[in-house]
Amino acid sequence: MAYDYEKYIRPGKLPHIWCPGCGHGIVMKGLIRAIDSCGLDKNNTALVSGIGCASRLPGYLDFCTLHTAHGRAAAFATGVKMAKPEMNVIVMGGDGDGTAIGGNHFIHACRRNIDMTYVIMNNLIYGMTGGQFSPCTPTGDKASTTPYGNPDPTFDISKLAIGAGATFVARTTAFHATQIDKLIAEGIKHKGMAIIEVLDDCPTTYGRRNKFRSVIDMMKRLKDIAVPVAAAGKMTAEQLEGKVLTGVLYKEDKPEYCEQYAKVIAKASGAK
């Protein structure tokens, strides 16, 4: 017996468009395992995305899939969820799509604490357009539009999500494959806005400009920089330099948006 990914993949859609070594496929597998472990009904699950390499993900999978416009996934998803709260809504997208052009929708979806799961594949670059710097490209790094090194400071997506009001925030990497499905599953089960940031690799447009000789170098970096939250407590500031925390970074129980609106309906319709 082998794991049955095919159960969730639309017939004839593989191979996918992603480059050799791109971690998006690893995340897609993790998503499938998470959805399967949560037992979500395909008919009642919407996968929503924006534009970019990562946003092509829903098209491969056999759900109600909505490939929207650049940056707008969270806003479309909000409409779906608000209109039909019984649907499971999962957003899949990249760092540029989610935090630059879609930044406003992202923070406000977090603020509302609407019950959806947003998996943001952070590969530090705009891949589909050929490697322009994103809000997550490290300062000093090379991109096709930062030939002298990136002068911009960067977003920490998870901190941004926590600050904006998301009530479940977790981080992992494309290297940590088994953690991907566990965290996504936990996010799906969480009532409220769940952000799962997956640090990802783009060997084609980021790696080769930034001294990564191969996909393997990029994967090793993901392995090396990850520090589990529990372990970080025992480490010095010096030891944590250049590392990123992984695991569940934040979890809180707060009123969920559709439930809050149900109270508005009860009040307006005079129901007790």
Place this chain on the structure above:
Amino acid sequence: MSGTRIEVIEKYCKGCSICVEFCPKNVLEMDGFLAKVVRLQDCIKCMQCELRCPDFAIKVYVD
């Protein structure tokens, strides 16, 4: 290892070599641009090759 089989779906494999690199037992090797199972007897069914294959090109069958 008896009962274990690793299938490389060649039409999906893009030759990234992640499976080869991170197999703790060196079960796989690159054969040109494709991954190839060469030491199946050493496989410990850890599934890391399948889990990290971005291309849905590796299936590990276990009993």
Place this chain on the structure above:
Amino acid sequence: MAKKVALLQGNEACAHGALYAGCNFFGGYPITPSTEVAEVLSNELPKFGGKFIQMEDEIGAMASIIGASLTGAKALTASSGPGISLKQELIGYACIAEVPCVIISVMRGGPSTGMPTGPGQSDVMQAKWGTHGDHATIALAPASVQEIFTETVRAFNLAEKYRMPVQVVYDEIVGHMRERIEFPEPGDLEIINRAKPTVGPDKYKPYDTSFGDVPPLAAYGTGYRYHVTGLNKAQDGFPTTKAEYVDAEERRQIRKVEGEVARVDIEKYEEYLTDDATILLFAYGSTSRSARYAVNELRKEGIKVGLFRPITLWPFPEKRIAALGKQVKAIIVPELNLGQMNLEVERVVKGACPVISIGRVDGEPINPGQIIAQVKEVK
């Protein structure tokens, strides 16, 4: 039984028309002079389990109604000038993905922030060509509070029937004036709901033209799983760059609105004393009210003037305007812009008669005196 009557503002009538049509989702963002539509619906929708959401911006509002519509909701947004500019990206998305929804565009002065509390009619070409790419447009232009109600109902009907975004464009004067309105009883006005699939989920394709130019749309969460994208797509909904599929889909999406049969169904206009007219006024929205007054005054003097008032602005009533162009000596087009629909009239009459623009963009309405003076000049 006497009908329920009220003294309502145009924007309020719009909200009530939407509710009559079965609207159960509103996604919006505050902007003058359209905000009252949102205010009324924030109060009314939750009374029966409908949903109101104030989004973080105009684009988000447009996104939310498309998402809601895909679950089967009848969804509305309302905005004005700058807000409508922001929505254009996703109006195009609703066109190509063929998602029914209604957009209210209350026109103020422009461009940019312009004159937020002043009237304008300078967004009528935006309604047609605001979003990029070839696409068909349905836009309705009511001229009274009662008509805002009925045209909002018709906008929902057309959106559902033709599976596309439909805009209701009216100027700030009509949006903010108060008039007596008679509420239609349930059943007085026709209500159209989108066609549902007649095949099972295994056979369903979201753009299956074997069901005609407007394929049935399944709602998310009803057992039909399909893909929706803003990319050019084939009949199965998945992206394609194959020339023959792209071409066929683009042409179908325009034909479904601009084809002969559809035009007859969608086009709507009112003619006032045009039978014997030698001079024609072409006017819409608040300006048509001044034009009508001018016709009455001029007729008293024996001047044969008539009024053509498009209620459907897009698609443009080409055939009828072309015929009138051959009948009259001149067509005068008063509008609160510097000649936008004037250009369209010119295009259609093909030089059969002179087409004269009366444009005004100073924040004041065009008064009958201005129109009367122009008619006398060409008489």
